[in-house]
Amino acid sequence: MIHVSIVVPVYNVQQYLDKCLHSLVNQTLKEIEIIVVNDGSTDQSQKIIDRYKHYDNIKAYSKVNGGLSDARNYGMQFAVGEYIGFVDSDDYVELDMYENMYLKAKEEDSDIVECNLRHTYLDAENIEIGKEIYDKKEMLMVGRSVVWNKIYKREWLMNTNVTFPVDLIYEDVEFFIKLIPYISVYSYVHPAYIHYVQRNTSLNNSSTLKTLDILKILTNIKNYYIENDYYDDYKEALEFFFARILLCSSFFRMSKIGNAKDRRMALQLSWRLLIEHFPDWRTNKTLQASMSRQAVFMKTVNNMTYPLYSVVFPLIFSANKNIRSMFNK
Numbered sequence: 001m002i003h004v005s006i007v008v009p010v011y012n013v014q015q016y017l018d019k020c021l022h023s024l025v026n027q028t029l030k031e032i033e034i035i036v037v038n039d040g041s042t043d044q045s046q047k048i049i050d051r052y053k054h055y056d057n058i059k060a061y062s063k064v065n066g067g068l069s070d071a072r073n074y075g076m077q078f079a080v081g082e083y084i085g086f087v088d089s090d091d092y093v094e095l096d097m098y099e100n101m102y103l104k105a106k107e108e109d110s111d112i113v114e115c116n117l118r119h120t121y122l123d124a125e126n127i128e129i130g131k132e133i134y135d136k137k138e139m140l141m142v143g144r145s146v147v148w149n150k151i152y153k154r155e156w157l158m159n160t161n162v163t164f165p166v167d168l169i170y171e172d173v174e175f176f177i178k179l180i181p182y183i184s185v186y187s188y189v190h191p192a193y194i195h196y197v198q199r200n201t202s203l204n205n206s207s208t209l210k211t212l213d214i215l216k217i218l219t220n221i222k223n224y225y226i227e228n229d230y231y232d233d234y235k236e237a238l239e240f241f242f243a244r245i246l247l248c249s250s251f252f253r254m255s256k257i258g259n260a261k262d263r264r265m266a267l268q269l270s271w272r273l274l275i276e277h278f279p280d281w282r283t284n285k286t287l288q289a290s291m292s293r294q295a296v297f298m299k300t301v302n303n304m305t306y307p308l309y310s311v312v313f314p315l316i317f318s319a320n321k322n323i324r325s326m327f328n329k
Contacts, residue, residue, distance in 0.1 A: 001031060002031055002032065002081040002082070003029060003082050003083065003098075004032045004082070004083045004084070004085055004098045004101075005033050005078075005081035005083070005084045005154065006032060006033070006035065006084075006086070006087055007075035007076060007079065007085070007086050008020065008037065008075070008086075009037050009068050009071030009072055009075065009086075009088070009089060010037060010038045010071070010089045011038075011039045011041050011045070011065065011089075012042060012045060014041075014044040014048060015090075016090040016091075017048045017089050017090075018051075019092045020088075020089050020091060020092045021034070021036070021049075021052050022092070023093045024087065025057065026095055027095055027096070027097065028095055028096045028099045029102055030057075032057055033059055033080065033081060034055075034057055034058050034059065035061070035078050035079060036061065036075075037062075037063060037071040037072075037074055038060070038062040039065050039067070039068070039070070040064050046062070067167055068164075069164035069165055069171045070167075072164050073163045073166070079154055081154055082105075082153070083101075083105055083113075083151040083152060084154045084157060085151040086147045086148050087148050088148055090199060091148060091195055091196055092195045093195065094191070094192075094194075096193075097115065097193035097194065101115060101151050104188075105153070105187065107187075108185055110153065111153050111156050111182070112151070112183060112186050112187070113151050113187045113189060114130070114144070114149055114150045114186070114187070115188070115189045115193045115194065116130060116190065116191060117146075117149045117194045117196050118194065118195050118196060119196050120196060120198065125195075129190075129192070132188045134186060136181070137234060137236070139180055139183075140234060141240045141244065143180075145172045148194055152179075157179075160178075160179060160182045162179050162182075163175075165216075165217065168217060169210055169211075169213045169214075170217045171217075173214070173221075173245075174217045177221050178224050181225075181228070181230045207254065207257045208262075209262050209265075211253045211254050211257065212266055212269060212270075214246075214253075215269060215270065215273050218245065218246070218277075219273070219277075222242075222277060236284060236285060236286065237286070239278045239281050240281075240284050240286045242274055242277060242281065243278065243281045243284065243287065243298055244294060246274045247274070247298050252317060254266040254270060255310075255313050256314070256317065256318075263310075268310075271306050282299070282302070287299065
């Protein structure tokens with residue numbers, strides 16, 4: 001029996017792929033399968049994949065380039081494990097990651113198991129320890145949405161019919177938030193097993209009008225909750241979530257757009273979306289009760305201050321790392 005299926009989408013990552021695959025084929029958990037999906041790479045990635053084909057637990061597939069989400073969705077259909085996980089091919093994992101996460105999953109009959117993570121730089125590393133959240137509304141508002149520090153019960157996941165949105169970045173956000181209403185048991189292991197490799201060429205380190213994808217992601221999420229009769233129960237949590245994303249992390253990313261005209265347009269559209277979907281967001285009970293740095297800032301935002309912040313904060317962000325860290329979460 002396969003305990004864990006690991007889907008690895010690959011696109012032009014020849015510099016990182018060997019380390020990623022090496023960390024997977026040497027897992028202490030032997031009952032795993034590694035589903036490698038070459039998503040139309042044009043570099044030497046396929047040659048690296050070929051070197052690993054002699055491992056019995058490697059399943060290698062190739063497809064026309066469709067993006068990260070498309071490659072994950074494609075790989076999921078071949079998974080047969082009790083649990084399924086995702087690893088980006090420029091990251092790598094500790095060798096006992098899946099054994100310990102699987103043991104926790106079996107111990108608690110978990111739908112999802114989450115671990116902590118390491119931000120791995122060329123010459124440094126820092127560990128991110130997340131809060132253990134069990135309330136689903138709190139999970140929606142401030143939970144970690146990344147998919148690669150988790151394993152998911154495969155049968156449960158397939159029954160939700162939730163997949164990754166194709167041709168959009170911030171795909172993990174939509175995937176995770178859509179899953180929340182279905183969760184019965186959410187578990188945590190403390191160690192930081194995943195190495196989230198920081199590289200300047202990744203999508204998360206560049207800002208263009210592609211950052212506007214978050215507006216589509218948020219709209220998709222709200223529509224999903226409405227269509228599946230979850231909206232009334234989660235409305236307040238969704239309202240806080242929209243405000244936090246649009247006024248903090250996305251505000252920071254859009255403020256990094258180099259072209260001033262594009263930057264103004266993106267920030268205006270972001271503000272418009274928040275007002276359109278949640279016009280009374282400032283009275284949100286969670287926001288009013290919170291004294292976090294993000295919440296304190298959010299409470300200062302209104303129709304008068306937002307245009308001012310849209311001019312001033314791009315300048316501040318470029319100079320002040322402490323301010324950037326507050327927003328970029």
